[in-house]
Amino acid sequence: MNRIDADNKDLYAIADLAKEFGISTRAIRFYESKGLIAPERVGATRVFRRRDRARLILILRGKRLGFSLRDISDYLSLYDADRNQQVNLLAEKVDERIALLERQRDDLETTISELREIKNLADQRVQKAS
DNA sequence: CTTCTTACA
DNA sequence: TGTAAGAA
Numbered sequence: 001m002n003r004i005d006a007d008n009k010d011l012y013a014i015a016d017l018a019k020e021f022g023i024s025t026r027a028i029r030f031y032e033s034k035g036l037i038a039p040e041r042v043g044a045t046r047v048f049r050r051r052d053r054a055r056l057i058l059i060l061r062g063k064r065l066g067f068s069l070r071d072i073s074d075y076l077s078l079y080d081a082d083r084n085q086q087v088n089l090l091a092e093k094v095d096e097r098i099a100l101l102e103r104q105r106d107d108l109e110t111t112i113s114e115l116r117e118i119k120n121l122a123d124q125r126v127q128k129a130s
Numbered sequence: 131c132t133t134c135t136t137a138c139a
Numbered sequence: 140t141g142t143a144a145g146a147a
Contacts, residue, residue, distance in 0.1 A: 025133080
C-alpha cells in the first residue's frame with residue numbers, strides 16, 4: 001500500500017512497516033541496532049525489502065511467543081548460514097520455552113491451590129463468627 | 131513532512 | 140523502547 005515506489009513491489013519505508021505491524025519506527029531501528037535486521041541504505045535512509053519484512057515478521061512472532069531478542073537474533077543469524085543448525089536451534093529453544101512455561105504453570109497452580117485453602121479456612125471462620 | 135542519530139529515561 | 144533534540 002505505502003510502498004516507496006509503485007513500480008518496485010518490494011521496497012518499504014520504515015514508516016510503512018511500522019504501521020503494517022503496529023510497532024514504532026523506534027522499535028524497528030532498535031532491532032537493527034541489535035543486528036536482527038540489516039536493511040539497505042539509500043544515503044542514510046533505510047530501505048526495506050521483502051527479506052527484511054520477512055525477518056521482521058519472525059522477530060515479532062518470536063517476541064509474541066516469549067523469546068528474547070537474543071534468542072531470535074541467534075536463530076535469524078543461522079538463516080544465512082546453516083539451515084539445518086537453524087532448525088536444531090529452534091527445536092532446542094522451543095523445548096526450553098515449553099519447559100519454562102510448564103514450570104510456571106505448575107507454580108501458578110500450586111499458588112492458586114494454596115490461596116484456595118486459605119480462602120476456605122477464612123470463609124469457615126467467618127461462618128462461625130457470624 | 132519524514133528519517134536519521136544520539137542521548138537520556 | 141519512548142521521547143526529545145538537532146541535522147539532513
